[in-house]
Amino acid sequence: xxxxxxxFLCSFxxxxxxxxxxxxxxxxxxxxxxxxxxxxxxxxxxxxxxxxRLYYSVSLDGLHWKAxxxxxxxxxxxxxxPDIVKGPDDRYYIAGNTSDSSPVINIWVSEDLIAWTxxxxxxxxxxxxPGYAEAxxxxxxxxxxxxxxxxxxxxxxxxxxxxxxxxxxxxxxASQRTLYVLSKDLKTFEGPPKMLFDWDFGTIDVIIRKVExxxxxxxxxxxxxxxxxxxxxxxxxxxxxxxxxxxxxxSDPISPNFREAPTLIPSPNGKAWYMYYEQYPGVSYxxxxxDNLNGPWYQASGYTFHSTWDKYSLPExxxxxxxxNIPKAKYDELVNEFGISD
Numbered sequence: 001x002x003x004x005x006x007x008f009l010c011s012f013x014x015x016x017x018x019x020x021x022x023x024x025x026x027x028x029x030x031x032x033x034x035x036x037x038x039x040x041x042x043x044x045x046x047x048x049x050x051x052x053r054l055y056y057s058v059s060l061d062g063l064h065w066k067a068x069x070x071x072x073x074x075x076x077x078x079x080x081x082p083d084i085v086k087g088p089d090d091r092y093y094i095a096g097n098t099s100d101s102s103p104v105i106n107i108w109v110s111e112d113l114i115a116w117t118x119x120x121x122x123x124x125x126x127x128x129x130p131g132y133a134e135a136x137x138x139x140x141x142x143x144x145x146x147x148x149x150x151x152x153x154x155x156x157x158x159x160x161x162x163x164x165x166x167x168x169x170x171x172x173x174a175s176q177r178t179l180y181v182l183s184k185d186l187k188t189f190e191g192p193p194k195m196l197f198d199w200d201f202g203t204i205d206v207i208i209r210k211v212e213x214x215x216x217x218x219x220x221x222x223x224x225x226x227x228x229x230x231x232x233x234x235x236x237x238x239x240x241x242x243x244x245x246x247x248x249x250x251s252d253p254i255s256p257n258f259r260e261a262p263t264l265i266p267s268p269n270g271k272a273w274y275m276y277y278e279q280y281p282g283v284s285y286x287x288x289x290x291d292n293l294n295g296p297w298y299q300a301s302g303y304t305f306h307s308t309w310d311k312y313s314l315p316e317x318x319x320x321x322x323x324x325n326i327p328k329a330k331y332d333e334l335v336n337e338f339g340i341s342d
Contacts, residue, residue, distance in 0.1 A: 026289055026300050026311050028274065029061060029064035029268025033280070035214070037270035038062070042113065043263075043314075044082040044094070045321030047071075048282035054078040054094075056338065057315055058331055062265050063287075067315040068338040073118045078108060081141040081261070082321035083207075088146065093119065093186055095142040095155060105142045105155070107186050113330065114337050120187045126159055128192035129179060134161040140176065141261075143322075144186075145208040147243050154243060155189075156180045156196060158204040158222075166257050170224045175204040178219070180244070197238070197247055205261050207322075208243070215240045216293050217247050218262045218275070218308075225257045235262045235277050237293060254288050254297045261320030278320045287312050315341065 030036045043057040043065055054075045056068040068074070087093055092110045109119040126135040138165020140158040147154060159179050164172035179193040197203060202222030210215045217238040225232030234253035240246060255262075260276040267274055275288045275297065288297040300311045326334075 023301060023309065023311070026063060026267075026272070026287075027291065028269055028289070029063075030268050034269070036268040038266050038268050038325040038330035040326050041065075041265055041323055042326050042331075042334065043318075043321060043323045044074075044083075044084050046082065046319045048319050051319060052081070052096075052099075052271050054082055055318075055321075056334065058334060058340065059333070060268075060328075062267055062325075063312040065312075065314045065318075067341040068334060070339060071315065071341060075108075076337070077118075077298070080106070081143075083141075083143040083276050084113075084322055084324055085144040085146050085153070087186075088148070088151065093144055093153075095144050097139055097142060100140050102139065103137060105139060109336065112335060114325075115164040122155075122181070122186075122189055122321075124179070124181060124189075124193045126179070128204065129159075130158075130192070130194060132161065132177065132179075132195060133177075135177075136161055136163065141205055143205075143207055147210065149210075150243060151184065152182050153186055154185045154208060155183065155186075156206045156208065158206070159193075160202075163186045173204075173222050174202045174224065176204050176222050178203045178206045194244075196245065198245075199249065201213060205320075207262060207264065209264055210243075211293055213241065214293075215243055215247075217245075217276070218264060219250065220260045220262065221250065221253075222267055230257075232249030233258045233260070235275065235288075237295075239294075251295065254295070255286055256298075259286060263321070263323045265323045265325055278322065280320075282317065282319050285312075285314050285318065 041059045057065040059065045079098045084094045094108045105122045107119045108116040110116045142157040158176040160175040162171050162175035178196045180196045182190045201221045204222045205220040207218050221228045221231050221234040235255040236250035238247035238250045255277050262277045284303040287300040290297040301309045302312045
């Protein structure tokens with residue numbers, strides 16, 4: 001066989017293997033002619049080059065995302081780790097802070113996810129936290145959840161109690177504890193912060209979600225991974241029958257190690273859950289899928305840069321934030337206002 005024919009045959013076989021490698025699409029999508037339960041999605045996030053500022057991407061299937069506003073900032077005044085919640089007044093709220101060392105949490109409000117105005121400021125007395133008098137003046141990644149059952153917001157964040165050292169920089173992160181405060185209106189807040197969990201290990205990036213009668217605290221285990229703590233730096237889930245716990249010990253890892261900032265959306269047909277998380281710092285995004293929050297979960301294929309393998313895609317250089325489902329009319333409004341990138 002000639003070298004030319006041999007090369008052609010190898011290329012043909014490789015192409016055939018790639019076609020044969022096509023894997024099933026993720027569950028949760030709507031069939032042709034079927035009306036989606038969840039019509040569209042917004043991802044409010046930061047970027048690798050512009051950490052802590054507000055950007056938008058959108059999706060119609062929860063899997064393939066496109067940037068809005070030509071990849072430029074959405075709102076110049078916002079700083080923080082974007083986290084948006086819809087309140088009982090049908091308005092959207094976002095929490096943030098200018099840096100972990102800033103004592104103030106800023107809260108903004110929007111009628112339409114387009115124009116944001118300042119709603120309130122909250123300065124927690126961290127050292128007044130019961131059982132946590134050694135808390136350092138650090139506020140990491142404030143996040144919001146509205147609990148319909150109790151008609152109140154819960155705002156969570158992480159605060160450490162040990163400084164890092166040249167010999168042990170990780171002890172700062174391992175000392176992070178998740179704190180919370182309650183509010184009816186995100187203007188007045190009930191008492192000093194409290195610790196959400198009674199476990200003696202670090203947690204950050206906690207988001208709370210409720211499905212039926214169960215509350216799920218989705219978190220990053222902030223202990224450094226070792227043979228003796230293999231769950232370190234992974235995404236895990238704890239459960240409770242009440243908003244403030246007590247929460248179960250966290251589940252086995254949902255993600256690989258060195259992942260953070262989980263965000264969760266229901267699939268278009270409402271029969272699956274999509275859990276995204278960042279492989280930091282700004283390397284890629286992972287996606288785990290389950291038909292219920294108790295698992296089991298599996299990891300979808302992405303970031304292989306082979307169209308037959310990638311089951312989800314995001315714009316380049318995205319860093320973490322939050323995803324929420326929105327009506328198709330709101331999606332259209334955002335696209336019309338900001339424009340969408342191909």
